[in-house]
Amino acid sequence: MSMKTVFTTGEAAKVCKVSQQTIIRCFDSGQLKGFRVPGSRFRRIPREHLYAFMRENGIPTDALESGKRKVLIVDDDEELVELIREVLEKDGRFEIRSANNGFDAGMLVKEYRPDIIVLDIMLPDINGKEVCQRVRSDKTMDAVKIICISGMVEEDKVADLKTAGADDFLHKPFEIEKLVERMCRLLEIEVPTSIAH
Numbered sequence: 001m002s003m004k005t006v007f008t009t010g011e012a013a014k015v016c017k018v019s020q021q022t023i024i025r026c027f028d029s030g031q032l033k034g035f036r037v038p039g040s041r042f043r044r045i046p047r048e049h050l051y052a053f054m055r056e057n058g059i060p061t062d063a064l065e066s067g068k069r070k071v072l073i074v075d076d077d078e079e080l081v082e083l084i085r086e087v088l089e090k091d092g093r094f095e096i097r098s099a100n101n102g103f104d105a106g107m108l109v110k111e112y113r114p115d116i117i118v119l120d121i122m123l124p125d126i127n128g129k130e131v132c133q134r135v136r137s138d139k140t141m142d143a144v145k146i147i148c149i150s151g152m153v154e155e156d157k158v159a160d161l162k163t164a165g166a167d168d169f170l171h172k173p174f175e176i177e178k179l180v181e182r183m184c185r186l187l188e189i190e191v192p193t194s195i196a197h
Contacts, residue, residue, distance in 0.1 A: 004067060007045045014188075015063045016054060017143050026053065060113075069187050072114035073098040074105040074131065075149070076124055080172075084118065087176045091192055102126035109135055114144060116183055121150035121161070129164045136165035145186040147179070 004011070009027065013020040026032040027043050032053045034045035045053075047064070054061045071094050073081050081098045088094040097112050099105040102123045109117070109131075117135065121128035128148055135141050148161050151172035158169045168182050184191045 005047050007047065007050055009043050009045070012045050012050055015050065016057075016059050017063075018059075068093055068095040069116065069189065070094075070112060070114040071096045071116050071118065071183070072105065072108055072112060073118045074100075074102070074123065074128070075118070075120035076100040077120070083176055084179065087180055091180065093189065100124075102128070102131050105131055106134060109141070109144075113141075116145040116147065116187055118179065118183070119146055119148050119166075121148055121153060121157075129161055132161060132164040132166050145183075147182055147186065149174070149179070 007015065009020050009023045012032075013023045016023065023032065023045075024043065027034055027045065032045060033049040034043055036043055051061060051064055053059075054064060071088060073084055073096065075081050075098070078100070081100075085096050085098070088096050097108060097114070099108050100123075102125045105117075105119070105123075108114075117131075119128045119131055123131070128150070132146055132148070135144055135146065145167045146165060147168045147170060148166040149170045149172055153161075153169075153171070161169060167186055170179060170182065181191050
C-alpha cells in the first residue's frame, strides 16, 4: 500500500481521531497548514503538515506512520484466527493482533488501541458482550468498531449485542471474505476488488 501524501479533512479527522469539524476549524485558523484545491473550496492537507499538527497537539502519530488499520481478533479458535490473519495480511492494509480470551483482550484493547475488534461471543472466561460493554464504557474508544462472531446465537441475542455496543454481527461459519467486506465497510475503506460484488 503506498503512503498517502495528501489528506482530505475527512481522512485527516480519521487519522487524528477527531471530528471533521475540528480539522476544518484548525485548517481555517491556520493551526493546520494545507491548501485549497484551485477553483474549489476543498481543503487538502499534505502529510508533513498533518504530522507536524499531530506532534504539536500530542496526538499519537502511529496511525499516520503505518497507515494500517489495527485489527484485534478475539477468538479461542486458533484455526479461524489464522485464516483471518492470512487474508488480512494478504490485503496489506491491516496490522493484526489476537487474543484467545476476554482477559487478554481487555489488556490488549487498552495497550494496542485497535481500530476494529473481531470478537467471538463465546470466550472461555467471559462473554463477548461483556468485552463490548467494557470497550464502550471507555470514552476514548468511541471510534473503535466491533464485529461480533458466533455460531450459537439466537436473533434476540444479536439485538442485545448491538445494545452492548457491537457494530455488526456474523454467524459462524462464514466466509472470511464476507468478514473482510464488513470490516472495510465499518472502517469506511475500499472493499478489495477480489471480493467486491
